[in-house]
Amino acid sequence: MPKELKDVENIVMEKIHQGKIKMKPKIYFILGSILTFIGLVSTVIISTFMVGLIKFSFRANNGWRAQYKLDQMLSEFPWWIIIIAIISLVLGIWIIKKYNFAHKIKPWILIVGFILAILIAGLITDKTGVNDALIIKHQPMRKMMKLEPPQNNSFHRNIPKQK
Amino acid sequence: MEKPENLSDEKLVDKIRKTDQELYAIIIERYQNKLLRYANSLIKNEDKAIDIVQESFINAFINLNGFDIKKKFSSWIYRIVHNQTLNNIKKYKLETPLLPDWDFKSEENIEDEFGEKETAERVNSCLRELPTMYAEPLSLYYIDEKSYEEISDILEIPMGTVATRINRAKKLMKNICPKN
Numbered sequence: 001m002p003k004e005l006k007d008v009e010n011i012v013m014e015k016i017h018q019g020k021i022k023m024k025p026k027i028y029f030i031l032g033s034i035l036t037f038i039g040l041v042s043t044v045i046i047s048t049f050m051v052g053l054i055k056f057s058f059r060a061n062n063g064w065r066a067q068y069k070l071d072q073m074l075s076e077f078p079w080w081i082i083i084i085a086i087i088s089l090v091l092g093i094w095i096i097k098k099y100n101f102a103h104k105i106k107p108w109i110l111i112v113g114f115i116l117a118i119l120i121a122g123l124i125t126d127k128t129g130v131n132d133a134l135i136i137k138h139q140p141m142r143k144m145m146k147l148e149p150p151q152n153n154s155f156h157r158n159i160p161k162q163k
Numbered sequence: 164m165e166k167p168e169n170l171s172d173e174k175l176v177d178k179i180r181k182t183d184q185e186l187y188a189i190i191i192e193r194y195q196n197k198l199l200r201y202a203n204s205l206i207k208n209e210d211k212a213i214d215i216v217q218e219s220f221i222n223a224f225i226n227l228n229g230f231d232i233k234k235k236f237s238s239w240i241y242r243i244v245h246n247q248t249l250n251n252i253k254k255y256k257l258e259t260p261l262l263p264d265w266d267f268k269s270e271e272n273i274e275d276e277f278g279e280k281e282t283a284e285r286v287n288s289c290l291r292e293l294p295t296m297y298a299e300p301l302s303l304y305y306i307d308e309k310s311y312e313e314i315s316d317i318l319e320i321p322m323g324t325v326a327t328r329i330n331r332a333k334k335l336m337k338n339i340c341p342k343n
Contacts, residue, residue, distance in 0.1 A: 008191065008195055008213060008216055008217045008220065009188060009191045009195065011217060012187070012191060012217060012220045012221055012224070013185075013187065013188050013191070015221065016184055016187060016224065021221055021224055021225055022225070023180070023224065023225060023226075023227050023228050024225055024226060024228055024229070025228065026228045028228070028229070029226075029228055029229040
């Protein structure tokens with residue numbers, strides 16, 4: 001063995017003996033999985049609400065009212081959840097990827113699975129009425145679901161009434 | 164009870180984490196020569212390669228709890244050396260670019276011309292001439308005898324890309340280091 005390599009072993013082991021290098025606790029690495037999980041759950045919740053809300057909007061009314069409600073939904077949407085989702089996902093994946101091989105799952109399987117999960121969850125939520133029963137009763141979604149546009153709205157005034 | 168020297172890398176890591184940090188010396192002994200050769204093939208400087216290997220063993224120890232023992236330890240430690248080497252290359256800007264006039268004229272089957280054994284010897288001597296992106300998979304395949312899957316794990320590239328790079332590396336080697 002070359003002398004320098006023998007030194008490598010001695011130097012590393014000496015640092016371990018002297019306590020100069022210590023293993024990071026397991027929780028540090030578990031944190032990556034936890035953050036990724038939180039990020040994924042938040043993303044699924046956001047997307048499910050979005051699918052449910054859009055379907056809700058178009059089911060209740062057609063045409064200009066649907067468009068109005070869609071605009072209202074977007075303006076009232078709690079965007080901070082998306083920020084939490086993004087930060088959790090980015091941090092979680094970064095920690096996992098740094099020292100693991102978790103990336104080995106084929107990306108297209110992840111993407112297709114994720115989109116399908118969101119669509120199915122959204123449709124089930126909508127069909128079962130969970131969004132109507134639970135979400136509407138609580139802020140911030142309640143504001144989004146208040147459907148009637150203000151009567152003095154200029155946009156509203158220009159619409160000819162049905163005879 | 165099985166001697167620590169006879170344990171697999173993964174079982175050894177498990178013991179190091181749970182009971183005996185002294186056993187890390189066995190891991191170092193098992194891998195230091197291979198890793199030095201690997202780092203040297205990337206950075207093309209033995210002194211720096213030794214520093215990289217030392218830093219990699221330190222990093223690996225610090226992050227040992229992050230290693231999933233269901234996976235291959237060898238791929239994990241090679242990956243750490245890979246990252247450490249790239250950081251070092253970036254630091255000193257030693258990256259060798261692929262020269263634009265290097266051609267890929269030959270479409271003949273290189274595999275027929277280079278026997279596996281002969282290729283291994285030639286790879287060893289010509290590797291330093293190749294750009295890192297081709298030298299690395301070639302070195303891992305022929306010198307460290309890693310499978311395409313392991314190389315894919317270490318370099319974080321798809322297996323198809325591993326195969327393409329090894330193929331191109333062999334073509335490049337044919338131009339850089341002619342047979343006679």
